[in-house]
Amino acid sequence: MTDTTLAVPLAGGDGHRTRAAGATVEFRALRRAFGATVALDGLDLTVRPGELLALLGPSGCGKTTALRMLAGFEHPDSGLVLVDGEDVTGVPAHRRDTGMVFQSYSLFPHLNALDNVAFGLRMRKVGAAERRARAAELLELVGLPDHGSRYPHQLSGGQQQRIALARALALRPRVLLLDEPLSALDAKVRLTLREEIRRLQQELGITTLFVTHDQEEALSMADRVAVMRGGRLEQCATPAELYARPATAFVAEFVGTMSRIPGRVVDGGTVEVLGRRLPVDGEAPAVAGGEVDVLVRPEAVRLSHDPAGRARVVATAFLGAVTRVTVTLPGGTPVKADLPTESAAALPPGSAVAVDLPDRPVLVAPRAA
Amino acid sequence: MTSSTTTLTGPAAAAAVPVRRHRSAGWIAVAPLLAFVALSFGAPALAMLGGAFTARDPATGATSYTTANFAASLHGAYLTALLGSVKLSAVSAGIAAVLGLLLAQAVVTSRFRALREAVLTASGVLANFGGVPLAFAFVATLGNSGVLTRQLGLARHGWDLYSFWGLTLTYLYFLIPLMVLTVTPALDGLRSQWREAAQNNGATGAQYWRHVALPVLAPSLLGGLVLLFGSAFAAYATAAAMVGSSVPLVTLQIADAISGNVLLGQENVALALSLDMVAVACLVMAVYLPLQRRSARWLD
Numbered sequence: 221m222t223d224t225t226l227a228v229p230l231a232g233g234d235g236h237r238t239r240a241a242g243a244t245v246e247f248r249a250l251r252r253a254f255g256a257t258v259a260l261d262g263l264d265l266t267v268r269p270g271e272l273l274a275l276l277g278p279s280g281c282g283k284t285t286a287l288r289m290l291a292g293f294e295h296p297d298s299g300l301v302l303v304d305g306e307d308v309t310g311v312p313a314h315r316r317d318t319g320m321v322f323q324s325y326s327l328f329p330h331l332n333a334l335d336n337v338a339f340g341l342r343m344r345k346v347g348a349a350e351r352r353a354r355a356a357e358l359l360e361l362v363g364l365p366d367h368g369s370r371y372p373h374q375l376s377g378g379q380q381q382r383i384a385l386a387r388a389l390a391l392r393p394r395v396l397l398l399d400e401p402l403s404a405l406d407a408k409v410r411l412t413l414r415e416e417i418r419r420l421q422q423e424l425g426i427t428t429l430f431v432t433h434d435q436e437e438a439l440s441m442a443d444r445v446a447v448m449r450g451g452r453l454e455q456c457a458t459p460a461e462l463y464a465r466p467a468t469a470f471v472a473e474f475v476g477t478m479s480r481i482p483g484r485v486v487d488g489g490t491v492e493v494l495g496r497r498l499p500v501d502g503e504a505p506a507v508a509g510g511e512v513d514v515l516v517r518p519e520a521v522r523l524s525h526d527p528a529g530r531a532r533v534v535a536t537a538f539l540g541a542v543t544r545v546t547v548t549l550p551g552g553t554p555v556k557a558d559l560p561t562e563s564a565a566a567l568p569p570g571s572a573v574a575v576d577l578p579d580r581p582v583l584v585a586p587r588a589a
Numbered sequence: 590m591t592s593s594t595t596t597l598t599g600p601a602a603a604a605a606v607p608v609r610r611h612r613s614a615g616w617i618a619v620a621p622l623l624a625f626v627a628l629s630f631g632a633p634a635l636a637m638l639g640g641a642f643t644a645r646d647p648a649t650g651a652t653s654y655t656t657a658n659f660a661a662s663l664h665g666a667y668l669t670a671l672l673g674s675v676k677l678s679a680v681s682a683g684i685a686a687v688l689g690l691l692l693a694q695a696v697v698t699s700r701f702r703a704l705r706e707a708v709l710t711a712s713g714v715l716a717n718f719g720g721v722p723l724a725f726a727f728v729a730t731l732g733n734s735g736v737l738t739r740q741l742g743l744a745r746h747g748w749d750l751y752s753f754w755g756l757t758l759t760y761l762y763f764l765i766p767l768m769v770l771t772v773t774p775a776l777d778g779l780r781s782q783w784r785e786a787a788q789n790n791g792a793t794g795a796q797y798w799r800h801v802a803l804p805v806l807a808p809s810l811l812g813g814l815v816l817l818f819g820s821a822f823a824a825y826a827t828a829a830a831m832v833g834s835s836v837p838l839v840t841l842q843i844a845d846a847i848s849g850n851v852l853l854g855q856e857n858v859a860l861a862l863s864l865d866m867v868a869v870a871c872l873v874m875a876v877y878l879p880l881q882r883r884s885a886r887w888l889d
């Protein structure tokens with residue numbers, strides 16, 4: 221079958237693989253329902269060659285389903301999956317040319333690490349000596365050159381995921397798929413493995429889809445982040461853009477921290493909040509009476525010590541250089557503000573403060589119930 | 590039967606981690622159990638061993654040491670019966686293992702929970718449905734004048750329930766459910782990720798079974814096979830009620846020898862035959878244990 225591609229050295233040395241910078245993946249109007257549950261509701265998304273795209277969204281929004289459609293484990297009710305412009309919707313899973321890393325426990329328990337990695341090569345009838353050599357090379361690549369003879373249950377969770385990654389790369393797939401590969405690991409391992417996956421991905425230049433519900437993970441690893449909600453794409457942008465210019469209130473609140481401050485739309489483009497008038501970013505929602513919430517990031521909120529202020533500090537949390545101060549507005553609305561730690565020291569819980577916003581356009585959303 | 594107890598040392602038992610620190614305390618705790626086992630299994634075994642090597646003079650009642658019982662138990666009709674039992678057990682266990690695995694797999698992958706419950710409950714009942722009732726059910730349906738035999742004219746096609754294959758079919762009736770019960774938990778233990786990971790690495794369905802599912806199931810399958818063999822080997826009542834002695838079986842011969850149906854004074858030959866059965870069981874274990882250890886190597 222694709223034995224010819226296997227003749228190319230894997231990675232490292234002069235054989236650094238630049239395979240035309242990976243493949244393009246397109247989801248076109250994908251729909252899939254499981255009984256009454258609509259898992260994908262017209263998903264449109266394009267993954268660029270060689271990029272790491274994170275699929276981010278709350279649990280049950282269809283991330284896994286989208287990934288499994290690309291791997292061929294799931295089939296759309298309607299819509300297309302294209303790889304390099306070619307419709308793969310009808311291609312069976314074992315000929316999809318994708319490498320998948322599952323959330324956990326996916327290594328074959330009866331094979332040692334080396335044989336797990338070499339499994340695909342064995343299925344393709346690659347000779348024993350050659351596949352052992354290649355598997356050893358892959359183990360080296362994921363930093364476990366001495367663990368080839370261990371069985372899965374003799375490996376830690378992090379090591380198992382490294383082996384799973386090596387196995388997913390063994391057949392040099394055009395696309396690498398990772399379905400929450402770090403979520404079963406403890407925090408420290410998660411951080412190192414995160415960096416390592418990113419390094420490998422960039423080294424190999426392989427188009428990668430990374431599913432996660434952890435926004436920090438998505439923002440720190442990905443070239444672009446696709447935020448999903450209810451089986452649809454909400455926004456797909458670089459981490460910086462997603463954070464600074466969220467397209468919707470959902471994205472704004474899902475990515476990073478947001479506080480909601482009650483305000484009122486006075487005319488189409490202006491909102492009255494905290495006794496000031498600020499321009500609305502984008503289109504203001506048409507709400508009866510103009511009652512809306514203004515969405516603000518903690519770093520945009522300014523607090524000043526003011527005995528006449530009507531807001532009260534209720535809690536402070538030390539985060540290093542900054543301290544996150546939570547205050548409540550007169551109506552009881554909580555607002556979070558990040559202050560330099562030294563100025564936050566002057567605002568112990570109970571202090572009266574004044575809350576202010578910078579003179580910039582703000583996002584508004586219909587008033588939360 | 591000795592073989593049925595050992596099947597429990599499957600993957601689950603092998604995966605258990607030994608606790609070393611309280612070893613001495615552990616021994617004290619199991620001592621009563623060991624004593625009980627030694628007494629209840631050891632005493633009859635010793636009696637059997639003694640009896641098998643003893644001859645009693647019918648006139649004087651004096652006993653003497655002899656290997657004649659053994660020699661007799663491995664000759665003529667007795668040998669034929671022993672081999673017949675081994676063959677019947679091996680064939681019926683083999684067929685039941687394959688069919689039981691297929692049935693269990695169908696049940697495990699079925700989307701209908703009710704079907705699964707029904708098959709498992711029925712298996713629990715049928716696995717213990719041996720003996721005279723089973724024999725009667727088969728005689729009534731597939732015997733010489735059974736319902737099906739007459740309606741379908743099976744006799745014309747050479748069907749005979751009172752033959753080797755007739756008996757095999759009857760045994761399958763409780764062996765297949767036994768296999769379903771044994772292998773269903775193991776099939777449940779096969780993770781869907783393994784199949785998908787295999788497919789993702791280019792394996793076809795057949796390759797998945799050949800390279801992943803069957804090797805992972807191997808310890809359970811081997812255990813099930815031995816359990817089935819033992820169950821068939823030790824079965825007596827079904828065969829006795831059904832075929833009399835038209836199919837030579839060692840359990841039937843033992844019963845005949847003890848009751849003196851054919852010849853008087855054969856009790857000690859019966860004991861020798863029992864010892865032969867134990868020897869067969871040991872042989873089976875001698876083949877099974879290394880295979881089991883090899884197939885479960887990855888569990889250590």
Ligand SMILES: Nc1ncnc2c1ncn2[C@@H]1O[C@H](COP(=O)(O)OP(=O)(O)O)[C@@H](O)[C@H]1O
Pocket residue numbers: 254257258259277278279280281282283284285286
């Ligand atoms: N095989 C399935 N059968 C029934 N419902 C499913 C199946 N797979 C997914 N779903 C449902 O589809 C929705 C989306 O699932 P999924 O793609 O796994 O979400 P995510 O990975 O974003 O958490 C969920 O409501 C889930 O319950």
Ligand SMILES: [Mg+2]
Pocket residue numbers: 283284285
């Ligand atoms: Mg998921």
